[in-house]
C-alpha cells in the first residue's frame with residue numbers, strides 16, 4: 001500500500017546549478033496493485049492509441065457517492081512555469097520521482113506530442129530557466145515531452161497543479177461515465193467517486209471531456225488522446241440521438257454564459273454564438289434551463305450539481321433568497337454525492353444555506 005514513489009530529500013538540497021537526470025533514478029521498483037475496489041483487465045473500449053488496452057473494473061458493487069480512488073498524484077507541479085527557475089525544475093524532479101512504469105505510461109499516453117521542434121523548444125526553455133545541461137538530443141526530447149504532456153494535462157488537475165496518479169491513469173473514457181474525478185485543491189489529492197451505482201465487473205469510466213459537449217466537440221477534444229470513442233452516446237441509437245439534442249442545447253447555453261461572463265478565452269469559444277444576444281440578467285434563467293435539461297442525464301450529475309450551486313449563489317447575490325435556498329438545497333445532495341462533503345464547493349453550499357433565513361419570503 002506504499003503509494004509514495006520515493007524520497008526526494010536529496011534532490012531538495014541540490015543547488016540550482018545541478019543537473020537533473022531522470023535516467024539516474026532507481027529502476028527496480030515494483031508496481032503496487034490498484035486499490036482493492038478495482039481489478040485491471042482488458043477493456044473493450046481501448047482499441048488503439050495508448051497501447052495499454054487495460055481498464056479498471058469494479059471488483060465489488062460500488063454505491064453512488066462512494067470513493068473509488070483517492071491518491072496524491074505522482075506528478076504535481078506549479079503551472080506558473082517560467083516565472084522563476086524553480087518551477088521547471090519541480091516538474092522534472094517530480095517526473096524523476098515517478099516509478100519507472102509510470103514514467104513510461106506518462107510518456108506514452110500522449111503519443112500526439114510528436115512535433116520534435118516544439119519538444120526541443122521546451123527543452124531549451126527548461127535548460128535556460130533551470131540552468132542545467134542536457135547533453136544529448138534524446139534527453140532533450142524526453143524532457144521536452146515531459147513538459148509538453150504537463151502543459152496538455154494541467155487543466156484537468158485544478159488551476160495550479162498538474163497531477164498524474166497511480167490508479168487514476170487506469171481509468172478509461174466514456175461520454176456516459178459512471179464516475180467523476182475531482183481534484184481536491186486543499187488536500188492536493190485526486191478523488192474519483194461513483195456517480196451512480198456500479199455493479200461488480202463493470203468498468204469504471206470517466207469523461208475526459210466536458211460531459212455536456214455535443215458529439216463533434218467531444219471528438220475534437222478526444223483527438224489528442226488518440227482514440228475514437230465508441231460509447232453509447234457516440235453510437236447510432238435512440239439514446240445517442242436524444243442526448244445529442246440535449247447536449248447541443250446545453251453546450252450553446254454554456255457558451256452563451258461563458259461569452260457573457262468572460263469577454264475572451266472561453267473554453268467554449270468554438271461553439272456558435274447566437275445572434276439573439278442574451279444579456280447578463282438572463283444568466284439565471286439560462287442556468288435553470290441547463291439544470292432542467294440535465295435531468296434526463298445520469299452521467300451529468302456533477303455538472304448538474306455545480307450548475308445548480310452557481311445558480312443558487314447568483315440568486316443569493318441578487319437577494320432572491322427563497323430561490324437561492326431552493327437551488328442550493330437542490331445542489332447540495334448532488335455536490336455531496338459527486339464531490340464529497342469535505343469539498344470546497346459543497347462546504348460553501350452548506351455555508352450559504354446556513355446564512356439564509358429559514359422562513360420563506362421573496363417569492
Ligand SMILES: [Zn+2]
Pocket residue numbers: 174175176229230231232233234
Ligand atoms: Zn463517447
